[in-house]
Amino acid sequence: MRRFGQVIKVKPDNLDYYKELHANPWPCVLERIKKCNIQNYSIFLLGEDLLFAYYEYTGNDYAADMAAMAADPCVQSWWKETDPCQESLASNSSDWWLTLPEIFHAD
Numbered sequence: 226m227r228r229f230g231q232v233i234k235v236k237p238d239n240l241d242y243y244k245e246l247h248a249n250p251w252p253c254v255l256e257r258i259k260k261c262n263i264q265n266y267s268i269f270l271l272g273e274d275l276l277f278a279y280y281e282y283t284g285n286d287y288a289a290d291m292a293a294m295a296a297d298p299c300v301q302s303w304w305k306e307t308d309p310c311q312e313s314l315a316s317n318s319s320d321w322w323l324t325l326p327e328i329f330h331a332d
Contacts (some may be wrong), residue, residue, distance in 0.1 A: 227287070228330065231278045231322035232314055239310035240273065246306055253299035261290040276311070278322060 235243055247268060258266060262284030269277045284290050294300055314323040 227282045228327060229280050230325040233276050233322045234274050234312040235276050236310055237273050243310040251303055254303045257294055257297045257300050261294045
């Protein structure tokens with residue numbers, strides 16, 4: 226299992242809509258998340274404009290699972306709703322969320 230922590234900015238003018246979307250996530254998005262071996266997925270709000278996401282990946286081919294996620298028409302539609310609410314902090318243009326290096330873990 227791999228753990229991921231990620232951050233992204235949320236545009237303050239879009240925060241209420243972003244919260245509304247995540248209060249009622251689309252079932253097809255949740256299904257795809259599970260099919261792509263992601264579990265224990267949470268998003269937290271820090272202040273007015275920073276989102277922190279945590280999830281655990283239990284599969285064997287992260288790149289293939291993320292490609293399947295990106296190819297899913299439902300997820301693409303979901304991202305059309307959520308992406309305009311966000312501002313990437315990633316320096317790599319192929320990443321949207323900035324993935325943080327894990328420096329400590331205790332079970």
